[in-house]
Amino acid sequence: MNKVQFLMGNQAIALAAMEAGVNIATGYPGTPSSEVLETIAQNADKYDIYVEWSTNEKVALETAIGAAYAGAKAITTMKQVGLNVASDPLMSLSYIGVKGALVIMVADDPGPHSSQTEQDTRSFARFANIPVLDPATPQEAHDMTLWAFNLSNQLQTPVIMRTTTRVSHGCADVTIGDISKASWDIEGFTKDPRWAIFPKLTAQRHPWLENLQGELANIFSASPFNCISGNGKIGIISSGISRKYVQEALGHLGLNVKLLEIGTPYPFPEAKALEFAKGLDHIIAVEELDSYLEEQTLQLVGRFKLPARVLGKIDGMFPKCGEYNVDVVEDGLQKCLKYIGAESGIKTPVPIVEAQNIPSLPNRQPTLCAGCMHRTVFYAFKRALNGISAVFSGDIGCYTLGNAQPLDMVDTCLCMGAGISIAAGLQHAQPNVKHIAFIGDSTFFHSGIPAIINAVYNNANIIIAVLDNRTTAMTGHQPHPGIGITATGKPTAAVSIAEIARSCGVKTAEEIDGQNLKACTDAIKRVVEVDGPSVLIFKGPCTNLEKSDKHYTIDEQICTLCNYCVEQLGCPALFVIDDMPAIQSTCAGCSLCAQICPVDAIVPGGED
Amino acid sequence: MRYDILVAGVGGQGVILTSRLLGLAAMKAGLHVTTAETIGMSQREGAVVSHIRLGREIFGPLIPKAGADLIIGMEPSEAARNMPMLKQNGHMIVNTFPVIPASVAIGLSQYDMSEILAFINNTCKNAILVDATKLAKQAGNHKSANVVLLGVTAAAGLLPFDISILQQALEEELPKKYLEVNKKSFEIGINMLYNMKNKI
Ligand code: SF4
Ligand code: SF4
Numbered sequence: 001m002n003k004v005q006f007l008m009g010n011q012a013i014a015l016a017a018m019e020a021g022v023n024i025a026t027g028y029p030g031t032p033s034s035e036v037l038e039t040i041a042q043n044a045d046k047y048d049i050y051v052e053w054s055t056n057e058k059v060a061l062e063t064a065i066g067a068a069y070a071g072a073k074a075i076t077t078m079k080q081v082g083l084n085v086a087s088d089p090l091m092s093l094s095y096i097g098v099k100g101a102l103v104i105m106v107a108d109d110p111g112p113h114s115s116q117t118e119q120d121t122r123s124f125a126r127f128a129n130i131p132v133l134d135p136a137t138p139q140e141a142h143d144m145t146l147w148a149f150n151l152s153n154q155l156q157t158p159v160i161m162r163t164t165t166r167v168s169h170g171c172a173d174v175t176i177g178d179i180s181k182a183s184w185d186i187e188g189f190t191k192d193p194r195w196a197i198f199p200k201l202t203a204q205r206h207p208w209l210e211n212l213q214g215e216l217a218n219i220f221s222a223s224p225f226n227c228i229s230g231n232g233k234i235g236i237i238s239s240g241i242s243r244k245y246v247q248e249a250l251g252h253l254g255l256n257v258k259l260l261e262i263g264t265p266y267p268f269p270e271a272k273a274l275e276f277a278k279g280l281d282h283i284i285a286v287e288e289l290d291s292y293l294e295e296q297t298l299q300l301v302g303r304f305k306l307p308a309r310v311l312g313k314i315d316g317m318f319p320k321c322g323e324y325n326v327d328v329v330e331d332g333l334q335k336c337l338k339y340i341g342a343e344s345g346i347k348t349p350v351p352i353v354e355a356q357n358i359p360s361l362p363n364r365q366p367t368l369c370a371g372c373m374h375r376t377v378f379y380a381f382k383r384a385l386n387g388i389s390a391v392f393s394g395d396i397g398c399y400t401l402g403n404a405q406p407l408d409m410v411d412t413c414l415c416m417g418a419g420i421s422i423a424a425g426l427q428h429a430q431p432n433v434k435h436i437a438f439i440g441d442s443t444f445f446h447s448g449i450p451a452i453i454n455a456v457y458n459n460a461n462i463i464i465a466v467l468d469n470r471t472t473a474m475t476g477h478q479p480h481p482g483i484g485i486t487a488t489g490k491p492t493a494a495v496s497i498a499e500i501a502r503s504c505g506v507k508t509a510e511e512i513d514g515q516n517l518k519a520c521t522d523a524i525k526r527v528v529e530v531d532g533p534s535v536l537i538f539k540g541p542c543t544n545l546e547k548s549d550k551h552y553t554i555d556e557q558i559c560t561l562c563n564y565c566v567e568q569l570g571c572p573a574l575f576v577i578d579d580m581p582a583i584q585s586t587c588a589g590c591s592l593c594a595q596i597c598p599v600d601a602i603v604p605g606g607e608d
Numbered sequence: 609m610r611y612d613i614l615v616a617g618v619g620g621q622g623v624i625l626t627s628r629l630l631g632l633a634a635m636k637a638g639l640h641v642t643t644a645e646t647i648g649m650s651q652r653e654g655a656v657v658s659h660i661r662l663g664r665e666i667f668g669p670l671i672p673k674a675g676a677d678l679i680i681g682m683e684p685s686e687a688a689r690n691m692p693m694l695k696q697n698g699h700m701i702v703n704t705f706p707v708i709p710a711s712v713a714i715g716l717s718q719y720d721m722s723e724i725l726a727f728i729n730n731t732c733k734n735a736i737l738v739d740a741t742k743l744a745k746q747a748g749n750h751k752s753a754n755v756v757l758l759g760v761t762a763a764a765g766l767l768p769f770d771i772s773i774l775q776q777a778l779e780e781e782l783p784k785k786y787l788e789v790n791k792k793s794f795e796i797g798i799n800m801l802y803n804m805k806n807k808i
Contacts, residue, residue, distance in 0.1 A: 114648030244668030
């Protein structure tokens with residue numbers, strides 16, 4: 001029986017996977033994708049599903065591939081940059097294909113809101129020869145996921161479910177179907193040369209892969225997820241969330257327009273697009289990120305010698321970068337209509353105030369939480385290395401926020417796990433400067449280990465600071481191999497970071513209480529003298545996860561109003577009111593400010 | 609029919625919960641809902657907004673500029689920052705209790721509270737300003753300021769569904785541990801508004 005629930009797009013995808021009877025779900029956390037696996041994990045026991053957070057996206061994909069080879073239905077989830085990590089197995093997999101079913105859920109982040117890149121998984125799918133579905137709403141995300149499992153199973157190919165932030169993290173009323181226990185009556189792995197890739201096998205499979213693209217394009221042309229509506233001489237082609245913005249803009253436009261909504265960008269549904277393009281004078285492509293549909297349409301127009309002029313990003317009608325919304329789309333459509341010489345009925349409403357006329361507002365960048373252990377560690381490095389020339393290579397996680405003033409402790413940040421190798425590279429190039437790499441616990445397991453081995457092997461004289469707060473904090477506190485709990489909350493072996501470091505050949509690998517400023521500073525001073533790579537593991541809680549009821553307050557009798565605590569730390573709980581430093585109710589009681597106050601004016605107490 | 613609500617605040621203030629409660633209530637009232645939330649880096653003390661669109665049809669999740677019928681501001685400067693999103697005759701419910709970012713404390717930017725509050729009042733003729741954080745503390749937890757504001761909003765008749773539906777969503781959605789404080793906060797918000805009305 002169908003029922004309607006208020007669901008986030010990611011939850012809708014998870015429920016659809018369970019409706020489809022998914023057996024195995026893997027993934028690595030990454031905004032905006034993480035809630036898919038979290039939702040399946042919450043339901044794993046009930047529906048007999050195997051769920052794991054894997055160490056990284058490559059491992060997650062490979063694990064899901066193995067399961068699919070055995071005939072299981074598998075899903076793996078990641079964010080767009082995670083697909084870069086998983087690209088090695090992905091590129092080969094397209095030739096081999098799968099047996100059960102494999103859906104790869106990848107979330108793009110136009111904007112970006114919480115990512116290093118604005119890459120477009122539609123283009124990645126084309127590069128990898130893997131079909132990609134591109135929903136516009138949580139409902140479509142649900143419906144397409146169901147279909148993705150079928151497609152994958154029927155055609156023995158992995159299928160990518162690509163979302164964007166607004167689909168993944170938008171909520172809506174979604175109609176869902178029944179979920180029953182996963183069936184483990186699967187065929188099992190059958191030995192066959194088709195599973196072992198060799199140059200010869202690749203050469204054999206390549207024609208199959210190319211034919212499959214044509215077959216898929218035909219299936220997609222017949223799919224209701226690609227539909228034509230309206231009429232006129234002007235056409236609009238759009239996919240993903242942009243379709244919704246187009247629909248809203250068309251409501252204001254007052255013009256006859258033919259619309260092709262694309263739910264399956266790759267393989268491009270050429271027959272459908274041809275049916276749409278016939279008789280059009282102009283085709284406007286509206287899409288976030290890459291000019292993917294625009295290029296496909298240009299090819300179509302060129303190959304079939306159609307008279308239509310194609311407008312989009314390439315001519316500068318629409319922005320190439322950033323997230324779209326109704327305003328951006330209306331603006332682009334107006335530019336196009338002006339170029340075409342058509343009347344536009346769009347009337348932009350006047351706001352009660354324009355942004356530039358608002359009085360000056362405080363700058364509010366994301367920052368480490370009040371009481372975050374990372375602040376203590378960063379501050380300890382600042383103190384311990386005072387006067388020593390040093391470069392701080394950061395990594396991906398909450399601790400990237402250590403870049404903000406007054407800490408200013410992240411000089412480089414590139415991608416998951418890069419901090420250690422970049423510090424090593426810097427050190428080989430500039431040996432007279434101290435090089436420190438910060439890496440979080442989850443990131444350490446994700447991709448820090450090969451870099452540590454490399455630092456040992458090639459004798460990089462760097463300090464590796466592992467910020468171990470026993471969680472994957474930034475993406476919503478998922479567990480990882482270091483803490484002894486699985487994705488479904490079961491106890492398991494806890495892998496020790498210190499032991500890994502030692503077994504990689506690191507001579508100095510110490511664990512330190514990350515909330516004790518003096519212990520941190522002393523340890524740093526010790527390893528600065530050591531030759532070769534050394535590893536300091538700072539351990540402490542994520543205050544956002546382990547809420548503390550401790551609280552500190554400033555004794556007004558003792559405080560000399562020097563403001564040292566406020567100026568040094570940038571803790572969001574510390575502020576100045578009427579020239580007097582004060583601690584807000586958000587204080588998490590980490591005691592860092594108390595540890596640096598020159599006159600010991602900060603004492604336990606205060607509200608909560 | 610369409611009704612667009614923007615909730616603005618600082619990461620950690622409960623903006624996402626507020627938007628979820630509004631969405632659930634609207635669904636109970638038989639409306640379609642789409643929301644867009646800020647999840648990710650900005651949740652760490654950054655500026656966050658949720659867009660909540662209610663109606664008979666389904667739309668894209670983002671409210672266009674000058675399109676919001678209502679802005680619920682959990683914090684004065686964040687309410688002001690989002691005012692270009694408000695319709696000409698739109699309404700605002702604003703918490704006057706500031707969250708002062710570290711950038712202000714260390715002198716890298718400024719926060720002129722009285723100027724910002726005056727600006728909101730002078731620019732939006734339908735603005736209701738209350739110290740929701742103070743009221744929430746009275747209810748037992750400063751963190752339930754978001755629910756105080758919901759109470760004020762509902763009592764002001766600014767939602768396209770009945771107060772009781774929102775109350776029901778609240779009871780179904782909140783964990784038992786926090787339910788009492790939040791119910792109390794909701795009531796304090798409602799009473800606050802009624803008292804304000806009586807004074808006028
Ligand atoms: S105010 Fe002091 S004790 Fe409280 S969280 Fe900030 S640094 Fe820690
Ligand atoms: S969520 Fe945890 S790790 Fe991240 S900034 Fe807050 S306290 Fe630090």
